[in-house]
Amino acid sequence: MEEVYEFLKKCGIYYLATTEGDQPRVRPFGTVLMFEDKLYIQTGKVKNVSKQIMKNPKIEICAFSDDKWVRVEAIAVEDDRTEPKQKMLDAYPQLKSMYSADDDNTQVLYLKDATATFYSFGGEPEVVKF
Numbered sequence: 001m002e003e004v005y006e007f008l009k010k011c012g013i014y015y016l017a018t019t020e021g022d023q024p025r026v027r028p029f030g031t032v033l034m035f036e037d038k039l040y041i042q043t044g045k046v047k048n049v050s051k052q053i054m055k056n057p058k059i060e061i062c063a064f065s066d067d068k069w070v071r072v073e074a075i076a077v078e079d080d081r082t083e084p085k086q087k088m089l090d091a092y093p094q095l096k097s098m099y100s101a102d103d104d105n106t107q108v109l110y111l112k113d114a115t116a117t118f119y120s121f122g123g124e125p126e127v128v129k130f
Ligand SMILES: Cc1cc2nc3c(=O)[nH]c(=O)nc-3n(C[C@H](O)[C@H](O)[C@H](O)COP(=O)(O)O)c2cc1C
Pocket: 013, 025, 027, 028, 029, 030, 031, 042, 043, 044, 047, 048, 049, 050
């Protein structure tokens, strides 16, 4: 899992896919945090992305850096505790102008049953499960 965290941090931006009915939806995301041995992402409950995840928690992430890319498929699980929200905001202080750990909007989700596959041109894919 750490390998996935480090890679996503290095990429800076990853693309998060959800589904809305039979329509795939994808958008850029940047937040990623390791907390209690889980990989967390952050969003706002008011966003469509959040509403889509609440309806269908299957997500996929894709990110690319230095001739290597990763796809992570997982179940996103909401964690409504204050602590991981605060840790996330501390890791991304620029979010504090928009979010706080005790507002009704900030949402953090951890990845469950995740399969990350690292790819490179010409190399064998490397699979990490967490
Ligand atoms: C570089 C970059 C990083 C972003 N990171 C996040 C993020 O971590 N969480 C988030 O909720 N929105 C993030 N956004 C904003 C979302 O991409 C944007 O709100 C998007 O419209 C949400 O998807 P939706 O419209 O389907 O709800 C980021 C945008 C950019 C350009």
